[in-house]
Amino acid sequence: MHEMPIVMNVVRSMDQYAEQYHIPEIRVVVMELGQASSVQPFFFRSCWDPVIGQSRHLLNASLEIREIPCEAKCNSCGHTFHPAEFTAPCPNCNSNAWNVISGRDVRIKEIKV
Numbered sequence: 001m002h003e004m005p006i007v008m009n010v011v012r013s014m015d016q017y018a019e020q021y022h023i024p025e026i027r028v029v030v031m032e033l034g035q036a037s038s039v040q041p042f043f044f045r046s047c048w049d050p051v052i053g054q055s056r057h058l059l060n061a062s063l064e065i066r067e068i069p070c071e072a073k074c075n076s077c078g079h080t081f082h083p084a085e086f087t088a089p090c091p092n093c094n095s096n097a098w099n100v101i102s103g104r105d106v107r108i109k110e111i112k113v
Helices: 005-022 040-054
Strands: 028-034 062-068 069-076 098-102 106-112
Touching: 005 028, 005 040, 028 040, 040 062, 062 069
Parallel strands: 028 062
Antiparallel strands: 028 106, 069 098
């Protein structure tokens, strides 16, 4: 499960941010997880409570996860689509030559204090 170090990094970043801006408590962290990022929301969420237990500023923080769909562009016909899986062909021309153009990111979207 590679989600644990990612959650640890998010919490560490949020603690540093809270220290820098003198924020006593962060109540909500909103994360965007791209479907093509390989970060699974279930596992990310399951790591959250144990990790925030070590934080000074996120001890009672809740987590909101927004999944960002994977979007791909076909190299053959230029069609943009949302592949259901990484082996899916382009629905327009049936080509397997396409690139992910969005949905890879894992980012802190917002915090609520």
